Amino acid sequence: MSNVLPLDQETIVKAIQSATAEVFGMMLNLEVASEPAYTELPSSRPTDGVIALLGLAGQWMGSGIIQCDAGFARTIYMHMLSTDCAAGEDSVDGEVLDAVAELANMVIGNVKNTLEETLGPMGMSVPTVVFGRNFTTRAMGSDPWIVVPFKCGDAQLLVKLYLRHSPENTEIRRGFTLHREFSV
Amino acid sequence: MLLDVLIVDDSAAIRKILQRVLNQAEIPLGEIYEASDGVEALKVLGSQKVSLVLADINMPNMDGLQFLRKLKEEPQFDTLPVIMVTTEGGQAKVMAAAELGAAGYIRKPFTADQIRHTLSSFL
Numbered sequence: 001m002s003n004v005l006p007l008d009q010e011t012i013v014k015a016i017q018s019a020t021a022e023v024f025g026m027m028l029n030l031e032v033a034s035e036p037a038y039t040e041l042p043s044s045r046p047t048d049g050v051i052a053l054l055g056l057a058g059q060w061m062g063s064g065i066i067q068c069d070a071g072f073a074r075t076i077y078m079h080m081l082s083t084d085c086a087a088g089e090d091s092v093d094g095e096v097l098d099a100v101a102e103l104a105n106m107v108i109g110n111v112k113n114t115l116e117e118t119l120g121p122m123g124m125s126v127p128t129v130v131f132g133r134n135f136t137t138r139a140m141g142s143d144p145w146i147v148v149p150f151k152c153g154d155a156q157l158l159v160k161l162y163l164r165h166s167p168e169n170t171e172i173r174r175g176f177t178l179h180r181e182f183s184v
Numbered sequence: 185m186l187l188d189v190l191i192v193d194d195s196a197a198i199r200k201i202l203q204r205v206l207n208q209a210e211i212p213l214g215e216i217y218e219a220s221d222g223v224e225a226l227k228v229l230g231s232q233k234v235s236l237v238l239a240d241i242n243m244p245n246m247d248g249l250q251f252l253r254k255l256k257e258e259p260q261f262d263t264l265p266v267i268m269v270t271t272e273g274g275q276a277k278v279m280a281a282a283e284l285g286a287a288g289y290i291r292k293p294f295t296a297d298q299i300r301h302t303l304s305s306f307l
Contacts, residue, residue: 022293023293026293026294026295027201027292027293027294077197080197081197081200082204095196095197098195098197099195099197101195102195102197102198105195105242105271105292106271106292106293109242109271109272109273109292110271110273110293112271113271113272113273113274116274116276121274121276122274124242124271124272125242126194126242126243126244
């Protein structure tokens with residue numbers, strides 16, 4: 001089975017950069033600066049902060065991730081809702097997680113819209129969002145992820161995308177399970 | 185005529201943003217109702233008078249297209265305007281919403297002006 005994307009990495013990176021800049025500009029009134037993209041293999045290195053994941057399904061399936069620290073998650077919430085944040089510094093509450101989940105929905109959703117022009121129709125799950133310290137995530141499979149870092153002031157945001165060819169998957173299911181595990 | 189609006193979105197953040205846009209828009213606004221999915225939205229419609237619905241597509245339990253299909257099967261709601269407000273911008277989803285009778289389609293991310301402009305055509 002071929003897992004060679006009919007899109008080059010640069011096209012995918014541009015789709016991520018464009019979607020992220022558009023969502024931050026229109027919904028948060030914030031500018032983000034893109035940094036050089038890279039690929040990384042799945043690892044079990046511990047992570048801190050907030051991660052929002054969405055699953056993609058169709059003949060190309062995979063996951064999209066938005067990752068940032070708690071402080072930037074609070075900034076996202078405050079700019080999206082034009083309000084102060086009740087959660088204490090270095091912490092987040094349900095409202096902050098909801099805002100990051102919706103941000104991920106818009107960024108990965110708009111990347112998906114671009115990819116669909118070449119890869120065909122894809123389904124997208126509702127977001128799952130996790131906040132914690134010293135937790136690991138594990139993706140099924142060993143294919144590399146495309147990682148696009150962004151700077152917003154001193155804060156960093158990572159947008160990650162993983163796609164795998166799944167030609168037997170002709171039906172796009174809603175509410176499918178994310179191919180990722182967490183451990184704390 | 186006052187516009188009674190039902191906002192259907194699983195994101196509380198988006199519901200709050202849309203509420204704020206509606207409240208700041210210079211339109212004759214009546215009540216604003218909220219639902220977090222299609223199932224909740226149908227319950228609201230069963231008990232409240234609503235003149236316009238803003239609905240997301242990707243939602244748990246009953247998504248926006250399933251909700252729209254269900255709504256258009258009910259004679260008392262078949263003329264109720266439903267505007268999809270969604271990240272889904274692919275041709276297939278837009279066409280599906282149009283075929284099911286969606287009155288409009290606003291892609292996320294959106295601006296307040298886009299929402300106001302679309303709503304003004306229903307006054």
